[in-house]
Amino acid sequence: MDGKKLEYKGEEALKEIEKLTAKADEVQEDILKEILQRNGETEYLNKHMKGSKAVLEFKHLVPVITYKYIYPYIHRIANGEDSSLITGHPITEMLCSSGTSGGEPKLMPSIAEDLDRRTFIYNLIMPIMNQYISGLDEGKAMFLYFIKTETSTPCGLPARTVLTSYYKSKHFKCRTRDPFNDFTSPDQAILCPDSNQSMYCQLLSGLLHRHQVMRLGAVFATAFLRAISFLERKWVQLCSDIRTGQLDLSITDPGCRSSMLSSLSSPNPNLANEIEDICSSPSWNGILCRLWPRAKYIEAVVTGSMAQYIPALEYYSGGKLPLVCPMYASSECYFGVNLKPMSDPSDVSFTLMPNMAYFEFLPLGENGTLSMDTDEEEEVDNGMLVDLVNVKLGNYYELVITTFSGLNRYRIGDVLQVTGFHNQAPQFRFICRRNVVLSIDTDKTNEEDLHRSISTAKRLLEPYNALLVEYTSYADTSSMPGHYVLFWEIQMVEPGPIPIEANLLQECCITVEEELDYIYRRCRSYDKSVGPLEIRIVETRTFEALMDLLISQGGSINQYKTPRCINSNAALNLLNSHVTASFFSPRDPKWTP
Known part of the structure; x- marks a missing residue:
């Protein structure tokens, strides 16, 4: 497919949205036919379809799968076998998903034209925003973007996150220099592998252009709040740099240093004094609007598990800046956009763009929880799947995708609820990830992984004749960074040979962490x-x-299960009122693959 077909700007982008959604069924059928035409001779599809490229054969014969099923093919390609195992195009990189398999990140195959599709979604955002807020081309965007460390597969394919891939691509580096792509952060700061130096330089750039900034944001709410926390610690140094026109010596990355020295071309004591007066205030309530007075909104993901950060964002903005969630995407595929970006975060819905992939939906229970409690690896009857245009308003579904890069009827794991339609294309509210009980940032810990980790740690209690009676958890985001909290009830089955010391419980903490993904x-x-x-x-x-x-709140004693993650304030208050001691991990867990 010619990537230029996916390049749309301004009014042309809005017209393309209407065109695609008006004939979503035809677009979807064409997408599946094209995928089968390109990938029909791959080992994977040949195994199931015996050489056929017919749509009906695909729907009847190709199974619905999870990562466990496709992993052997991806593993073979990562080790040097040909991409034709799963796709008719060369795989150019492996994208590291936040999902896990055996403690390692999932590797998602990606082909060159996937970058065109991601760029297509990015190019829709500003035309949509311009319908709601005028004048955004008269200033800059302070978007805090970061890359993560990348590795290589055994055969040399890059293995990196989808955002790192995009920021390092020509699509980002050579993006059109129109007013909507005018960021405060220089590319060299975004591409700096040292997150602290990158954060410092991006905040410094944002402060230098504080009177021109009209948009604030980061990809995830966590990253934006982390930047505010960083600013609280570093604003004195940042003001000193601005006042003297000299960059702090801690910034040693060559790209960061050269780009920032260009920005710090001369001392600016007046600007430094303005920022100092604001940051030295005893209260940071509304500080974002004081530092960047022309800002119109904050752009970040605040749906799903990120919703827990909304109160903090509202505090720092003084409740004056709307929170905008512009798009819905994952490592596997970019899905769609928010056509009503100014809606309240609790009402955010995404319209799936039917040219991104072939979409199918696995029906869930009436409240979205029935099938979420079942085994993720259970076999799915192909006849259960629903096409994009045939989903029902109000119903819950798990998203299933088929892509050009070799994922066939792959379960994403996202639980969605249909909230409406734009032309033929359905609109979905993101509910949650299947089986995820804890999440702070890009981490996603499910109940099985949590149980396994605690089972390992509780063995440390056995020599002391101590028994872990029960446990539960919650993600504490009352301070930055947030952290996992486990509530443990321990019973002494008989007097232990020696008393339980604090260092033993600290060792339990780090053991749990070492066992997490x-x-x-x-x-x-x-x-x-x-x-x-x-x-x-x-x-x-x-x-x-x-x-x-x-049970007093309506539960059944016959069906009661201890919740492994606490979502109720009343339950959390009860647990905290009975805490007798608290212990933290004494060191960082090992993380290098």
Whole structure:
């Protein structure tokens, strides 16, 4: 496919949205036919379709799968076998998903034209925003973007996150220099592999252009709040740089240093004094509007697990800046856009663009939870799947995709609810990830991984004749960075040979962390976007009291299960009122693959 067909700007982009959504069924059928035409001779599809490229054969014979099923093919390609195992195009890189398999990140195959599709989605955002806010081309965007460390597969394919891939591509570096691509951050700062130096330089750039900034944001709310926390610690140094026109000596990255020295061309004591007066205020409530007075909104993902950060964002903006979630995407595929970006975060819906991939939907229960409690690896009857245009308003579904890069009927794991339609294309509200119980940043810990990790750690109690009676958890985001909290009720089955010391519980903390997946450990040890895990010891029979509380709220004693993640304020208050001691991980977990 010619990538230029996916390049649209301004009014042309809005017309393309209407064109695609008006005939979503035809676009979807054409997409699937094209995928089968290109990939029909691959080993994977030949195995199931015996050489056929017919749509009906695909729907009847190709199974619905999870990563476990496709992983052997991806592993073979990563080790040097030909891309034709799963796709008719050369795989150019492997994208590291935040999902995990055996403690390692999932590797998602990507072909060259995938970058064209991602760029297509990015190019829709500003034409949509311009319908709601005028004059955005009269200033700059302070978007805080970062790359992550990349590796290579055994055969030399780059292995990196989808955002790192995009920021390093010509699509980003050579993007059209129109007013909407005028960022405060120089590309050299965005592409700096040292996140602290990158953060410092991007904030410094944002402060230097504070009177020109009209848009604030980051990809995830966590990254934006982390930047505010960084600013709280570093504003004195940043003001000094601006006042003297000299860059702090801690910035040693050559790209960062050269780009920032160009910006710091001369001392600016007046600007430094303005910023100092604002940042030295005893309250940072509304500080974003004081530092960047022309800002119109904050752009970041605040749906799903990120919704927990909305109160903090509203505090720092003084409740004056709308929170905008512009798009819905993952490592596997970019899905769609928010056509009503000024809606409240709780009402955000995304319209799936039917030219991105072939979309199918696995129906879930009436409240979106029925099938979420079942085994993720269970076999799915192909007849259950629903096409894009045939989903029903109000119903819950799990998203299933087929892509040009070799994912066939792949379960994304996202639970969505249909909220409406734009022409033929359905609009979805993101509910959650299947089976995820804890998430702070890009980490996603499911119940199975949490249980396995705690099972390993609780063995440390056995020599002390101590028994872990019950446990639950929650993601504490009351401070930055957020961290996992485990509530443990421990019972002494008989007097232990020696008393339980604090260092033993600290060792339990780090043991849990060492057993959690690669993404969590990277967030903890390298990105520093997740704080040390905490274990809070509660009094005897605390979990009985928790059971009583939840049953009194309408639960059934016959069907009661201890919730492995606490979402109720009342339950959390009960647990915290019975805490007798608290312990934190004494060190960072190992994270290097």
